[in-house]
Amino acid sequence: MPVHLSSLLLLLAAAVITVVLCRLVKLPAMLGYLFVGMLIGPYALGLIASSEEATHLAEYGVVFLMFTLGLEFNLAKLKAMRRIVFGLGAAQVGGMVLLVIGLMLAVQLSWAAGLALGGALAMSSTAMVSKLLSERNELNAAHGQNAIGILLFQDLAVVPLLIMLPVLSHPGEAMLNALALAALKIVVVLFLLLNLGQKLMRPWFNLVAKQHSSELFMLNLLLVTLGIAWLTELSGLSLALGAFLAGMLIAETEYRYQVEDDIRPFRDLLLGLFFVTVGMTLNFGQLADRWWLVLIILVILLPLKIAMIAGIARWFGASPGVSLRTGFALGQGGEFAFVLLTLAGSGKLLPEPLLQATTAAIVLSMLATPFIVQHSDKLVLRLAASEWMNMAANLHQIAVRTMQSQGHVIVCGYGRSGQSLARILTEEKIPFFALDLDPEKVREAGAAGESVVYGDAAKREVLMAAGLMRARALVVSYADTHSAMKILELAHQIRPELPVIVRTYDETDVDKLKNAGAAEVVAEILEGSLMLASHTLMLLGIPLNTVLKRIRHVREDRYQMFRGFFRGTTEDLEDNASQPRLHTIHLTNDASAIGRRLGDIDLAGLHIEVKSVRRKAMPTTMVQNDLVLQENDVLVLLGEPENLAAAEMILLQGN
Template sequence: MPDSSLLIVVVLLATTVVLVGLLKWLRLPAIFAYLLTGVLLGPHALAVVPDLERTRQLAEFGVVFLMFSIGLEFSPAQFITMRRLVFGMGSLQVLASLAAFLGMAAVLGLGWRSGVVVGGILAMSSTAMVARVLAEKMESASRHGRIAISILLFQDLAVVPLLVLIPALAGDRAALPAALAFAGVKAAVVLLILLVLGRPVIRPWFQLVAQRKSSELFTLNVLFVTLGLAWITEAAGLSLALGAFVAGMLIAETAYRYQVEADIAAFRDILLGLFFITIGMLVDLRLILADLAWILALLAAILIIKGAVVWGSCRLFGFEQGVALRTALVLAQAGEFGFVLLSLANQFHLLPAPVLQPLLGAMLMSLMLAPILLEHNGWIARQLVGSYRRSRERALREIRGIQLKEHVILCGYGRVGQSIGRVLEEEGIPYLALDLDPARVRQAQSAGESIFFGDASRRDVLLASGLADARALVVTFGDVTISRRVLAVAAQLQPQLPILARAHDDSQIAILEAAGADEVVPEVTEGALMLASQTLLQLGFPMSQVLRRVRRFRQERYHVFRASFWGGSEPGEDRDSPRLLSVALGDTGWAIGKTLAELDLPALGVQVTALRRRGIRGRDPANSMRLRAGDVLVIFGDPKSLQAVEQFLLEGPDAGAFATPNKD
C-alpha cells in the first residue's frame, strides 16, 4: 500500500504548482499561491495536510534561509551611507507603528503583551514584494524608493530583537524585566562571540572549500555554516533565524557572497514557500467569514495607521507631500516577517484565537492590495496631491523645451553616464541625460550640464527627450533589469535608432541584445583589457604593438569595431583592413529573388551582417532569407572582396572578378 505521507507531498506539490502558475499568469506574487494552498489543504478546509508539528519544524528552515539572505544584504558601508534614513526614519516608523497599534490593542481590551506582539507584527512591511516591484518599475533610485528601502532595511534589523522579545513575553510576568534583560545580554554576548570568532575563520575556511572546485561541496558547506550557527543560537536559548542572520553577515564580507546567494536561492524559496503554506493552514475560513466586518475594519486600520505613520515620518524629515504619500502607499501592507512573528507568537500562545484569525485575515488582505498600491502609487499621488502632479508636468515641459536634434540620450547619469557625457561634450556632440536621483540632477544642473529628472523607461519621457531626432541612445544603468525595461521601450518607439548598453560582464550580453541593444559593452572585460594593456607597457612592449593588440581584440569582440564603414581615407589604418559596405540592390540587382544560402557569400570572402528592408534593419539575417527589390545588404570583408561581391550581387557571376574566363 502506498505511503500516505508521499501522497500528501504529491498533492501538496500539485496544488502549489497549479496555483503558482495561475497567479503568475494573473501577475500576482507567488506568496498568494502558497497561502492559498495552505488554506485549501489545511485542517480547517479539506484537511488533506494535517497540522503536524514536524511540518512546522521543516517550514522554520524557510525563515532560517530568509534571514540568512537578509544577512547577506547587510553591508556596513550601505548603512553608513544611508544612516540618516535607515536609523532615523526607519526607527521612527517602527517605534511609532508599534506604539500606535499597541494603543489600538489597549482600546480593544487586549493585554499589553498581546498589544506589543500585534504592534511588532503590523510594523513590518513586505521587503520581498516592495524591493522587487520598485526595481521592476525603476523606482529604487527615486526619492520614495530610497526612503522605502531604508525603512525596510531597519525593519529587517528590528526583527532580530523582536525574535528575542516574543519568547520572553511568554514567561512569568514578575520575572519579565529580568528575563528581557537576560535575553538581551545573552543575545549581545552570543552575537559578539560569533562575529569576533567567525570573522577571522570564515574567509579562509570558504577559500579552502572553494579550492576543491566542487559545487556540491561548496553548497554543502553553505548549509553546514548556516545551520550550524542557527543551532548554536538556538542552543543558547535564542532563535534559529538569529544564527542564520549572523551567518549571512559573516559570508557577506567574503568574495563568495554572490555565489552563496545563488546556491541557496532554491532552498530559500522552496522552504519559505512551505512556511507560507503552514501560515495558510492557520486560516479558518469559517471564522474569517463570521468576523469579516472586523477584518475589514482591521484592514482599514492597518492601511491608515501605517500610511499615516510613514507619511508623518517623511514630512518630519523634510520630504514634500507627494513623495511622502508615495512612500506611505508603498509601505502600507503587512510583511512576510509579520507572518514569522505571528507564527512565533502563536507557538507561545500570546494571541487568543478571536484575535489571531481576524489579524491573519487582515494581513492577507493587505498583501492582496499591495500590488495595486505599489503599481499605481505615482498615479494615486498625482491625483491626490496637485503640487506633485504639477511638478511632473513641469519636468516634462523642461525636457521638451530643450528641442535638441542629432543628439545622444544618456539613460542614467552616474559615474559611467557622466564620463560618456564629458567625451561627447569634448567632441561637440550634444547630449541629454535622464536620471532619477534628485540630488544628482540638482547638482549637475547647477553646473550647467544637460541633465533632467525623468524615468527613462517611460514612453512620454523618452519622447519628450527627442527620441525621434536623436543619433543614439546609451543605457548606463548597472542593474540589468532596469536596462531591459529601458531597452524594450526605446526599441519599440524607435527601432532604427542605434542603442548601446552597459553590462557588468559577458553573461549579460545576450540578455541585453535580446532586449534591443545594438551593442553591449561589458565593463569587466574592458577593465581586464586595460589592465592587460598597462601590463604589456610596463613589461617594455612598444605602444604601437599594444594598441594593435587592443584594436584586434575589440574588432573580434564588438560589432562597432569589427564592422565599421569607411570614408575616403582612414588615417593610421591599414588600407587593406576589413570594413563594412552597404549594397543597395535597387529594382534590377541580379541577386533579387535568391536566398542568402544560394548566394553563399561567405565562400566569396565576405560576411552578411545586416539586411535593411523598407527602413527596418535586421542584424545577422538567416540563410533562408530571400532578397527582394529595394533591399540593402550590409556586408563585411576586405576591400578587394567587397568590391567584387558588390559587382556580383548587382550584375551576376558573369561580371567582374567572378566572370568565367574565356577559354578561346
C-alpha cells in the same frame, strides 16, 4: 505508496504549478506557496492534514531567512543612511506598534498582544518592494531611498521582537524576569560570538576553502549556520537569532557572496515550506464568519499604514509627492510578519480568530501592492497638488536645457556606460543630453558642467522635454529590459523613424527588444567575449590583421548595422562626404512606396543598400525583395549622402 510520500508528492506538484502561475502573472512566489497551503490544508480541500514534522522542518526556512538577513547586515550602509534608517524607520515601526497597542487596550486585550500584532503589521515586504522599485528604476529616487531605509530598520527590529515574543506569554513578574534574563543572555552570547567568533571564523573558512571541495564548503556552511543557531537555542534564545548572528560573522569574511549563492536553494526551499504551513493554518470557516475583522485589519494595513508612513516622511522633510510614494511602496505586510505571527500564535499571545484574520489581511495587502505601486504616479497627482508644480518645474528645467539643441543624442542613464558614450560624443562634437534618476550623480555631473538632468526616460513628458522631436538618436545605456521596453514603446509612438540603441546584459532579450523597435541591441557578454578572444589570440602570436578580421566577421554576423561596412582591415575609415553612411526613412501615410514590394523599387541602381526594415512586432532582419512596404515602416539605408537624398525622394514622393 506510503501516505506521507503521496502527501509530499501532492505538495510538490501543487507548489510547482502555483509558483509557475505566479511567475507568469509577475507575483511573488511567496503568495503562491501561501495559496497552496490554503488550498490543500485541513480547512479547505483537506488533501493534507497539518503535520507537526512539516512545521518543525519549516522552522528551518526562517533560520535560513534570518541567516541571509545577517549576511546583508552592512554597518557602512547603515551609517550612510542613518538618518533615514534610525529616524524615519524607527518612527514608522514605533508609531505602528504604539497605535496597535492602543487599539488592543481599547478592546480589552493585553499590551503584549498589541506589541506582537503591532510588530507584525509594522513589517513590509523587502523582497516585493525592492523588486518593484528596481523594475521602475526608482531605487535611487528620493522615495526609493526612503523605502529602503525603512525596510532596513524593519529588518533590524525583527531581531529584538524575536527575542521578546517568546517570553511575553509569561505572567506578570515572571515575564520581567524572563526579559531581563534574555537580555543578559544576549549580551553574553554577543560578546562570545563577536569576540571569539570573528577570530575563529576567517581562519576556519580559509582552511575549508583550501581543500577545493564544493561539497565540503557546503557542509561547513550548514554546520556553522545550524551550529550557532543550536547554541543560541541551548542558551534559551531562538534558532533564528543564532542564524542571524552566524550571517553577521560570515559577512565579515571574503566568502560572503559565495555563501549567499550556496545557501539560497536551501533557504528558498525551506522558506517555501514555511509559507505553505502558514497557509495551511488558515481556517476559511472562521474567516467567512469574521470577514469584518479581516477588513478592519486590511484598513489598518493599507490606508492607515500608507497615511502614517507618508505623514512621518513629510515630518522628516520630504515633499508631499515623495512622502506619498514612500507610503504606497510600504503599505503591505511582509515576510517577517508571518514569522512574528507564528511566534505569537505558539505563545498564545493572540486569539486564534485575530491571528487568522491578520494572516489573511497581510496576504490580501501583498496581492494589492503591485497594482498600488503601478498606479502610484496617478494617485500622487490626485492627492498632492504641489506634485503638478514640481513636475512642471522639472519638465521646464529639462526643456530649457534642450531648447537650443538640434540633432542631439538623448542618453538614458548616466552611469559608467552613459558617461563613456558622452565623452566619445563630445570628442566627435555631437551634442548630447542625458537623463538619470540618481539625484546625487546628477548633482555632481551638473556641477561639472555636463548636460545631464534628473528625469525618468520612461515617461512621455520627460522624453518630449528632452527634445525627442529634434534628436538624432536615443540610447538606453543601462541594462534593464523592462525599462527599455517602455522607452521603445514611447519612442515608436512619437517618432518611429528615430534610431534607438539599447544596451542589454546578454542576448536573451535581443529579439524582444528589436521587435519592439530597437535599431540595434548591444549585449555586454558578447562584447566582453570579443575583447577576451582578441587579447588571447594576440598573446598566442596570431597576427593583428587576422585577429581584427576574425572580430570583424563576428560583429558582421551579430550586428546588422556593421554588415558591408568594412572593405579591408587597414583601410582608412575617417569620416568624409564621399563615404557611405546610415540614414533612416519613415514611411508616413502619404509615402509613395506604401503598398509596393521592396524589390520593385530600384534602390540598388542608386548604390543604396537596405540594411533593415523596422516594423512593429517584426524582426528587423527580415529584408526580402518581396516584402510589401507598409505605413509607419522605417527603412535603414546605407549609401552616400547624395544617393540617400535621391532614395528618400523616390520612397516618399515617387520617381
